[in-house]
Structure formats: C-alpha cells, structure tokens
Amino acid sequence: MQIEKTIRPIRILAIESSCDDTSVAIVEGTMDDAFPKVLALAVQSQNEIHKNYGGVVPELASREHLKNLLPCFKKTLEEANLGLKDMDVFAATGQPGLIGSLLIGHSSAKTLSFLYDKPFISCDHLEGHRLSVYLESFPRPPYLTLVVSGGHSSLYLVQKDLRAKRLGLTLDDAAGEAFDKGAKLLGLGFPGGPELEKAARLGNPNVEPFNAVKVTGLNFSFSGLKSELARRVKKDFHLYDLCASYQKAILDHLMAKLKRALEETKAREVVLVGGVASNQSLRDRLESLKSEKKLNQWYAPSPRYCTDNAAMIGVAAFLKWKQKEFSELTQDVSSTSRPRPKEMRALKFAQA
Ligand code: KG4
Ligand code: ZN
Numbered sequence: 001m002q003i004e005k006t007i008r009p010i011r012i013l014a015i016e017s018s019c020d021d022t023s024v025a026i027v028e029g030t031m032d033d034a035f036p037k038v039l040a041l042a043v044q045s046q047n048e049i050h051k052n053y054g055g056v057v058p059e060l061a062s063r064e065h066l067k068n069l070l071p072c073f074k075k076t077l078e079e080a081n082l083g084l085k086d087m088d089v090f091a092a093t094g095q096p097g098l099i100g101s102l103l104i105g106h107s108s109a110k111t112l113s114f115l116y117d118k119p120f121i122s123c124d125h126l127e128g129h130r131l132s133v134y135l136e137s138f139p140r141p142p143y144l145t146l147v148v149s150g151g152h153s154s155l156y157l158v159q160k161d162l163r164a165k166r167l168g169l170t171l172d173d174a175a176g177e178a179f180d181k182g183a184k185l186l187g188l189g190f191p192g193g194p195e196l197e198k199a200a201r202l203g204n205p206n207v208e209p210f211n212a213v214k215v216t217g218l219n220f221s222f223s224g225l226k227s228e229l230a231r232r233v234k235k236d237f238h239l240y241d242l243c244a245s246y247q248k249a250i251l252d253h254l255m256a257k258l259k260r261a262l263e264e265t266k267a268r269e270v271v272l273v274g275g276v277a278s279n280q281s282l283r284d285r286l287e288s289l290k291s292e293k294k295l296n297q298w299y300a301p302s303p304r305y306c307t308d309n310a311a312m313i314g315v316a317a318f319l320k321w322k323q324k325e326f327s328e329l330t331q332d333v334s335s336t337s338r339p340r341p342k343e344m345r346a347l348k349f350a351q352a
Contacts, residue, residue, distance in 0.1 A: 010088040010321065012036065013076075013112070014314035015069070017105030018097025018125045019151065020046040020061045021307065022068035024076040026087070027314030035134040036318040038311045040079035043304070044068040051190040055180070062100035069108060087118060091317030094122035094327070095334040096151070102333035110329050122327040123316040124337055125308075126152060129273045130164055131319070132312035137299045144267045146258060148282075149274030149308075150176035150191070153220045155257060157265050162319070167261055168218030175250060175276045178222035182246050185226070185233050197279050200247040203240030208232065210249035218257050218264075225249050247281060255285050262293050270298040278303035 009028045016023040023043040029036030046064045050056050077083060092109035093102060106122065113120035129147050133139060145156045145164065153170040173181065176193055183192025188199060210228055215221040229246055258270060272286060277300045286298045305311060320326070 007031075009033075011039070011082065011086060012089040012091055012121075012314050012317050012321065013084070013087040013109075014123075014310045014317055015090075015092040015105035015109050016125070016128070016308055016310040016313045017065045017069070017101050018093045018095075019101060019308060020050055020056045020064070021309070022046070022065050022072050022105075023308060023310035024069070024072040025310035025314045026076055026080045026082065027311065027318060029318055031322060034138075035315060038135060038314065039082070040076040041304075041309060041311045042072040042075040042079070043307075043309050044072055047191060054184050054190055056098075058098045058100055061098060062104060065101055065104040069104060084112065084116065087112075087116065089113075089119050089121055089317060089321055090116070091121040091123055091313060091320075093125045093128065093313050094331060095124055096337045097125055097333075097335065099333060099335055102335075106331075106333050110331070114329060119321070119326045120329055120331070121317040121320050121325070122331045122333075123313050123320070125313075126154070126337055127164075128312035128316045130156065130158070130271075131162075131315040132273050132301045132305045132309075133271045133299050134315055135305050135311055136301055139269045139271050139297070139299050142265065142267045143269035143271055144258065144261050144265065145271040145273060146254065146277075147274045148175040148254065148272065148276035150174060150180060150193075152274065153222070153254075155218050155220075155261055157261070157267060158271070167265075168220065168257060170220040170222065171215060172221050172223035173226060175220070175222060175254060176274070178226055178250050179247075179276065181226050182229050185229055186239065186243060186246075188243075191275075193276060193279065196243055196247060197281065199240055199243040200281070201244075203238070203242070203244030205241075205244035205248035207238065207241040208245040210245060212256070213249070213253040218261050220253060220257060222250065222253070225253075247279075251279075251282055251285055254282065255289065258289065259293065262295075268294075268296045270295060272298070272300040273306065275307045277301065278306040
C-alpha cells in the first residue's frame with residue numbers, strides 16, 4: 001500500500017450509501033488541521049422512487065445506489081477538478097444501515113483502494129452525523145449532541161477528545177420516523193418531515209394538544225404519539241392544527257430531555273445533527289433554550305449537511321486517518337453500530 005510521506009494535504013474520497021441517499025464527497029486536510037475542508041459533494045436522493053411506497057424499500061434502494069453511484073463520482077471529481085488517481089484515501093460508511101445499501105458504497109471504496117493501492121477507511125454513519133457539525137463550526141467540549149434522524153434518536157455527551165458518551169436513546173421509533181409515520185397517517189408526502197413541517201406552519205399548535213411523553217432517564221419514545229395521532233385521524237380534524245400540535249409534541253419531548261441533560265451535566269453548548277435538525281421550529285426552540293438555560297452557544301449544520309451526505313463521512317475518515325486507523329479490505333458491513341476495534345490499526349503507516 002502506498003502511503004506517501006508528504007506535507008501536502010491528503011484527499012479523501014468518501015462514499016455514503018447506508019440508506020436511500022447516494023453521496024460522494026472529496027475532503028482535504030493536513031495532519032496539522034483539526035478538521036478537513038470539503039472540496040466537492042454530490043448527493044442523489046431516491047425520494048422519487050420510495051414515495052410511491054410511503055417508505056424506503058431496501059431492495060429498490062440498493063438497485064438505485066448501483067445506478068446513482070457512478071454519476072455521483074463523476075460529478076464530485078468534476079467539481080473538485082481532480083481524478084481518482086489524485087485521492088490518497090478511500091472511505092465509506094460501513095455501519096449502521098441497510099445491508100444491501102451499505103455493501104454498494106463499501107465495496108466500491110474497497111475496490112478503489114485495492115486498484116489505486118491506497119488505504120481504505122470504514123466509517124460509522126452515526127459518528128459521521130455527530131461530526132457533521134465540524135464541517136462549518138467548532139463547538140467546544142464538553143457539549144451535548146442530539147442526533148435526530150430517520151433511523152436514530154440519541155443524546156450524547158461529547159468529551160474533550162471528541163469521545164461521545166451516549167446518555168439516552170429512543171426505545172422505539174426515531175424522531176424522523178415519528179415525522180414520517182405521522183405524515184403518512186395525515187396523508188402528506190414522503191419524506192414526511194419537511195411536508196409535516198410545512199403544514200404545521202399553517203396551524204395552531206395549541207388547538208389539539210397531545211399528552212406529554214413520559215419515559216425514564218434521558219431516553220426517548222415516539223410510538224405513543226404516533227398511536228395517539230392514528231386515533232385522532234379517525235375522527236374529524238383540522239389538518240394544519242393537528243400537524244402543528246403533533247410536531248410540537250415531538251419537539252416538546254426532545255426539548256424536555258435536552259433540558260434535563262443540561263441540568264445533569266456540565267455541558268454549556270448543544271449540537272443538533274441528523275435530518276430532523278433541519279426543522280426550523282426545532283432550531284427556534286434551541287434559540288429559546290439558549291437564553292433559558294444560559295448556553296454559550298448551540299449549533300446545527302446547514303440542511304445539506306443534516307441529511308445523509310458523504311462530507312460527514314469524510315470528516316469521520318479524516319479523524320481516523322490522523323489516528324492511522326485504517327480498515328482491512330476484508331472489513332464487513334453491519335446493520336448496527338459495532339464498538340470500534342480495541343486495537344487501532346496502525347498498519348504499515350507506523351512502520352513507513
Ligand atoms: O439523517 P437522515 O437524512 O437519514 C437518516 O440517517 O435516517 O434523516 C432523514 C429524516 C427523515 O425521517 C426526514 O423526514 C427527516 O429526517 N427530516 C425532517 C426534516 N427534514 C428531514 N424532519 C422534520 N423536519 C424537517 N424539516
Ligand atoms: Zn443518517
């Protein structure tokens with residue numbers, strides 16, 4: 001494997017294909033940089049395919065990745081004005097996600113690594129989301145990170161070395177799933193989050209209030225809200241008011257846990273990441289929380305870095321590259337997040 005000893009910035013080509021978005025990014029940085037900068041990013045959504053089914057169909061997602069991946073490569077390389085031969089590392093999401101979808105991006109990155117004799121780095125999708133904030137801002141640990149996406153809702157305390165301690169997680173549906181399933185019950189489009197947010201803007205959130213969610217510790221639960229919504233749509237309802245009330249109930253629950261976590265930790269900053277972090281009402285609630293809890297600051301990436309994208313995988317891969325934490329070409333994918341290997345794989349880099 002060729003690992004050049006050079007002070008020029010290294011370029012990482014990163015692939016994200018864990019669910020239904022195909023994405024390729026090129027990021028660049030030196031050993032002295034804390035985080036890399038994005039040279040190019042392409043994202044191809046599959047919403048047009050899955051909206052006909054009201055949710056992601058795994059086999060169709062895999063087939064679409066096969067179609068979309070090469071155009072994404074082409075777009076990214078053209079945007080960066082670079083070729084595959086100019087890449088120093090190939091990286092891809094290896095977990096968690098849909099196995100068929102993960103395999104496509106992961107195998108492509110491994111093949112390129114083999115062909116160009118460059119290191120391969122397998123990344124964790126949730127770590128990518130957590131690190132996505134560093135594409136644009138620099139929160140100071142210790143801080144809280146709320147990951148709210150279509151598949152995950154978890155709260156972390158991020159320490160000085162960026163190690164994330166999970167404080168709580170959803171016991172059933174994820175926050176994005178609550179938006180998607182709610183939107184489906186209300187007859188709105190797919191993906192449900194942005195559609196429900198649009199409809200909620202036109203309604204009064206206090207007309208059809210939901211009961212507050214009760215769940216232990218810093219965990220979340222959204223399935224009760226969804227069941228309550230399913231009962232209400234069977235009777236007469238005002239669409240916009242019900243959307244506004246349902247969205248408020250989801251956000252109330254997220255905010256209650258965030259407030260409790262702020263009381264229980266020394267964190268004075270909050271980071272929101274994942275698809276739901278692009279919700280403007282949630283962002284407004286964070287702004288209010290800032291004055292209420294006297295936060296130093298709160299952060300959320302731009303919407304294009306909130307939803308699934310390969311730039312965040314580029315950041316995760318860059319940090320691993322700095323630690324010389326490379327992956328074997330035999331590395332498999334996994335539907336769940338596995339703990340990092342105890343042994344950092346210094347490989348030949350350390351001996352070079
Ligand atoms: O992070 P992401 O792209 O994929 C996963 O890792 O799951 O998140 C997608 C989720 C979907 O559930 C989508 O409905 C939700 O994020 N979402 C939103 C908004 N934009 C996307 N939810 C609420 N409001 C939004 N504006
Ligand atoms: Zn995601």
